[in-house]
Amino acid sequence: MCIIALAYKTPALGPLVLLANRDEYYTRPALPLDFWTDYPQILGGRDVQAGGSWMAIDTRGRFAAVTHIREGRAVAAARSRGELVQRFVSGDDSALAYAAWLKAHTGDYGPFNLVFGQVNDLLHFNSRTKSLNRIAPGIHVLSNADMDTRWFKAEQLRQKMTTLKRPPADSEVLPWLMNPESAPPEQLPNTGIGSALEKMLSPVFIVGRDYGTRCSSIVNVSARGDVSFTEVSYGIGGRESGRRRHQLRIGQLRKTL
Template identity: 60%
Template sequence: MMCVIAFAYKTGRLGPLVLLANRDEYHRRETAPLDWWQDHPGTLGGRDLEGGGSWLAVDSRGRLAAVTNIRDGYPVKARLSRGTLVERFVTGDMTALEFATELAQSTGDYAPYNLLFGQTDDLFHFHSRTGRITRVTPGVHTLSNATLDTPWFKCQRLADQLSCAPRPPSEDDAFEWLYDRHAAPPELLPNTGVGTALERLLSPVFVEARDYGTRASMLLTVSARGDIQFAERSFGLACRETGRRRYTLRPGQMIPPGATKGAVS
């Protein structure tokens, strides 16, 4: 699951879309890093090899989706992985509103979630606890484990960086913002029912624990001509960086199975 997202949407200064995100997960969970999807040419994203699906993906038609869990202290066993929602929307053909109708009818199949989805120039937010669908308005927005624009400490730190940026951030700047390990002071901790110690552990933008933490940081930008730049920085145990990947996706671009384009380090 993605655990914090901040994005500047249709702002004149930062362009059509600049999205920053960290994915927090158990280190034992098997994951494929950012890459072209061989079974869906023209689609980019990381993949969950255990539950299926993805946490953030985009395709050459401009379809984008990202998912976060809702943390409310009530564990829910679900039949399906929330990451499959990202895959289904990005690789499918339903409009965002058609997909939202289906989401509202199937919330019981998934643990609670937020879904940011739509075309890169027409985004929506769905909150599964309330069944509410919202069209995203221009501006700087955040999404973590409550609902859209809930002012959690980690969200505000990223939002402040985007709001003050004079231009779209470089990859190095974005990854520095996403590596922010400052914990929230006690008075700014949310109360999601998991206890103060865990709230504090999860409060930084970048989370580090013995067997759990930030596994990937991502920067996705959309230019005025529709080109999408997608970069990912991966981490292993003890916050060790394990690699970086960056790709460019142009409107209508289809990468055939077996092809590799982009930069990997």
């Protein structure tokens, strides 16, 4: 994922409302949202090229989503960041035990942010600083910097999320994730990739020649543990290529610390 906005433990919206876009090369193959054949309790998309996932949840309430941290031109790493999502959601480690593993293995992966834990007890890990923080109730946005860094696209989603008075319908929030507005020059970040590329990557919804937003995700978790998960997929030029919606029931919400 390359931008994640979450309303977490808010009175009006309940345990979790999450909106996210995954940005990736158009040629990188992926499977759309579904229950996994090898882990039937897990729901999420899957990366075909290297395995793993950008976001997934299971019937125990274990959840994980990853974004990369942008620091100049990307350098190939030994392992895919999508493994981090699959490893946590399919595993049995507590969140704190997994965080200790993350700290010991950050060098195997490109720079990353990981949101993970039980859906009612989420943590954020930043691989660059090796910092671990419990996510506080409220509205948060995570892109390719640290949590709540005020990039243009992050602030656009944050402002939209603050208008919600109830758990939203997909049709209400999907246009927010499809917003192609670029940041004005004075609001572009400087991550070492040059102003032209910074501008191309500055919208919530990215459309590039060979890279762009590949899917939008909408997750709603109710107090009873009912989860609705919608994914809209896109191809070259940002054209919609598929839409899926699944539901699951979390057996029992519990902390993983």
